[in-house]
Amino acid sequence: MPKYExxxxxxxxxxxxxxxxxxxxxxxxxxxxxxxxxxLYGPDSRGGAAxxxxxxxxxxxDYPKVDKTDLLVLMSQExxxxxxxxxxxxxxxxxxxxxxxxxLSGSFTPYPVRATKIATDMGNKIAAxxxxxxxxxxxxxxxxxxxxxxxxxASVPAYAKxxxxxxxREGFRAVKEIMGRRGGxxx
Amino acid sequence: MPKYExxxxxxxxxxxxxxxxxxxxxxxxxxxxxxxxxxLYGPDSRGGAAxxxxxxxxxxxDYPKVDKTDLLVLMSQExxxxxxxxxxxxxxxxxxxxxxxxxLSGSFTPYPVRATKIATDMGNKIAAxxxxxxxxxxxxxxxxxxxxxxxxxASVPAYAKxxxxxxxREGFRAVKEIMGRRGGxxx
Numbered sequence: 146m147p148k149y150e151x152x153x154x155x156x157x158x159x160x161x162x163x164x165x166x167x168x169x170x171x172x173x174x175x176x177x178x179x180x181x182x183x184x185l186y187g188p189d190s191r192g193g194a195a196x197x198x199x200x201x202x203x204x205x206x207d208y209p210k211v212d213k214t215d216l217l218v219l220m221s222q223e224x225x226x227x228x229x230x231x232x233x234x235x236x237x238x239x240x241x242x243x244x245x246x247x248x249l250s251g252s253f254t255p256y257p258v259r260a261t262k263i264a265t266d267m268g269n270k271i272a273a274x275x276x277x278x279x280x281x282x283x284x285x286x287x288x289x290x291x292x293x294x295x296x297x298x299a300s301v302p303a304y305a306k307x308x309x310x311x312x313x314r315e316g317f318r319a320v321k322e323i324m325g326r327r328g329g330x331x332x
Numbered sequence: 333m334p335k336y337e338x339x340x341x342x343x344x345x346x347x348x349x350x351x352x353x354x355x356x357x358x359x360x361x362x363x364x365x366x367x368x369x370x371x372l373y374g375p376d377s378r379g380g381a382a383x384x385x386x387x388x389x390x391x392x393x394d395y396p397k398v399d400k401t402d403l404l405v406l407m408s409q410e411x412x413x414x415x416x417x418x419x420x421x422x423x424x425x426x427x428x429x430x431x432x433x434x435x436l437s438g439s440f441t442p443y444p445v446r447a448t449k450i451a452t453d454m455g456n457k458i459a460a461x462x463x464x465x466x467x468x469x470x471x472x473x474x475x476x477x478x479x480x481x482x483x484x485x486a487s488v489p490a491y492a493k494x495x496x497x498x499x500x501r502e503g504f505r506a507v508k509e510i511m512g513r514r515g516g517x518x519x
Contacts, residue, residue, distance in 0.1 A: 162353060166371070173373030180374070183396055184353070186360030186367040209370055210396055302489070 154224025160274035165197030175292035279316025341411025347461035352384030362479035466503030
């Protein structure tokens with residue numbers, strides 16, 4: 146497996162940092178890969194933007210900085226405008242279709258997932274990041290849903306386990322449903 | 333201010349990742365610097381080791397990977413043995429004196445802080461990471477205690493705010509007390 150680079154972009158409070166941490170732990174602790182997870186804080190974060198990056202590889206990771214992504218998760222329009230062009234060919238973009246309008250050209254597979262609405266309907270929009278994690282698993286094969294669920298269970302407080310684990314399952318299902326409708330054999 | 337590099341080393345469950353996140357946020361959101369916070373997960377993390385790194389700078393940070401540190405926080409003997417030699421000249425080492433025995437030569441200022449015991453005495457050893465954050469502030473000037481407290485308050489659940497904020501205050505005090513006993517004028 147070559148180096149796989151993932152970026153989560155959104156705004157503060159959406160939990161993109163925790164999403165990155167859980168993805169990195171699932172890939173490493175559960176699946177034996179190496180993972181580096183990075184957040185940058187600067188002028189943008191003072192304006193409310195949030196970004197989290199994960200590099201996953203079977204090799205040792207020497208350069209953890211992410212330039213162009215294999216998989217981009219967008220939870221704000223600002224993030225879409227800033228990171229939408231920094232993608233590799235044939236990459237994957239998962240976006241919250243209620244918060245983001247994609248105006249991109251290029252070669253990518255888009256997955257519109259209504260993460261915030263799904264989480265809100267399940268009881269708390271704070272779990273939108275977990276919906277996105279489930280979607281990442283379904284869209285990419287980079288980590289299994291089972292590995293994610295184990296790490297989510299170990300990472301969130303007891304009272305929040307069920308919501309967060311179910312949110313990940315819903316995100317997984319949402320992407321699989323899109324794949325089914327498209328009739329492809331993408332996964 | 334040149335680039336300032338900090339590493340937290342310990343084992344899973346001590347909260348070194350959260351410590352790094354809070355330090356990076358305090359330096360950036362509260363104090364206007366740039367900060368990058370990175371975790372590596374690999375074979376070591378599967379064995380229970382945990383590491384978190386922060387780079388703080390007034391300039392844009394192009395290379396977020398930490399080699400040698402200006403400030404090293406040690407919460408396990410394994411981390412001491414692995415990272416103790418990867419320090420710059422005249423660096424600072426803060427270590428949990430009940431968990432770590434320092435066997436290092438070189439040019440550094442050691443601060444033995446009984447973080448786990450302090451946090452346990454205050455009600456929950458889980459706050460040892462916050463003791464260490466307060467100690468970082470007192471030992472280094474890289475971030476003020478006030479900035480840390482604001483980010484801690486915003487980052488932990490309501491029921492845990494008081495414990496965590498007081499733990500940071502205790503860590504700050506512990507280092508200032510060491511400085512006072514040494515009679516130096518280090519800060």
